[in-house]
Amino acid sequence: MEELTSIHNQHVKDWKKLQTKKFRRQTGEYLLDGWHLVNEAVKAGHHLNQLIGTADQLADHGDLVALADEAYTVTPEIMRHVTDTVTPQGIAAVVDLPDAHQVPASLSGAWLFLDRVQDPGNVGTMVRTADAAGFTGVVVGSRSADIFGPKVVRSMQGSQFHLQLLEGDLRKWVADFKAAGAPVYGTQLNPAAQNFRDIHPGATFALIMGNEGQGMSNELLAQTTANLYIPMRGDAESLNVAVSAGILMFQLNQEL
Template structure:
């Protein structure tokens, strides 16, 4: 139910919400923002609690069913919505939810995993999480130096997939050997025609695929640790593929 109406952007809560656009702000408050009804519905469907629901009068009236389920609902002006979301066209509704713990504590013993080595672009990260979800992967492990999962741009491109698979972070130089010790083969990706073609990856229930940085690819020391390194043969003239497209081709090639 609506517990508060805020019309001033000088309100302390508005100032706190704005800080959720930075990694520091998210970590300090332990929360992140979901923009728009699609994501609000995804969090409800996932059975995860909404800490605060923020909306314009119009939008809150339109979805009374969700409003009724949330203890802390705040009505704001469209101007405040715009300031908090930082997008050109905010949808007039947003949810604040708890930031999940992502640090790897136990290394996976089964399932398909996407590992990311220093991926920089938020759109690429979000698209890869969404694609991993579609391909039935168990989760994504972002190595040190990969952009944050919960920035507004990543959250927008994940389209709710963070509620369907595990998002972990950790040191890939430690995790790759640990996965292998758990009988999970780890396939690195590289732009090297001397690597084996990705079509040679056996379709097994458990495996890991590593994608590298947009400009530099995977770090050389990680390429040394993998079970095998694969490349995507390209008959055309382009020098490389976008990393999210490559990840899509690799992940769907191992769908049974």
């Protein structure tokens, strides 16, 4: 096990650069920060390319050290530097970046599509909620937050290991679902849309959530089977997109 004490070490520089989308794509790897995420990766059968931790944390978890190709003992300063976390837990791991452009063998189950959702916390929360609601997968469209950025990864809390997490052209995904006879539901802050409680989609469907400020694109709204809204009893103008997604996902997938 190699011991590192300087933030100028090349390994440390590379771990720091994994905070950028460009370097993640270049290396085909991303960083997991904290024991929960590392353990979720191991439980899901994902390989640990590198395990990074402070001396006390690695000493307490020799089982994980044995699973990694390489293990590095680092200082608390290095942990703060590479994880971009104010109070890191003292453990991180480098794992392979999944192929986010693969095509599923069949379009089945409940799917969430994200149209230009830009806040990393919202994207991560919706992926985590999709996992909790029993969804099969999440497809993130262009101009959304990067699904393997540090803030999204922390917010997902390991749910990326429990469902299919993909990127793609949502217009193509909507067309493919409809061609397979599966309904696709948009979301629209408009009383002329359908009340979400009146919808019973069955086992296979897709739900689209749009941009925090602008909602879904008009092009996608025109493609959907139906567009849904959530009636509100109070005086709030709108709901946070992640809150709305949670309400809709549990309602639409409740019969499975």
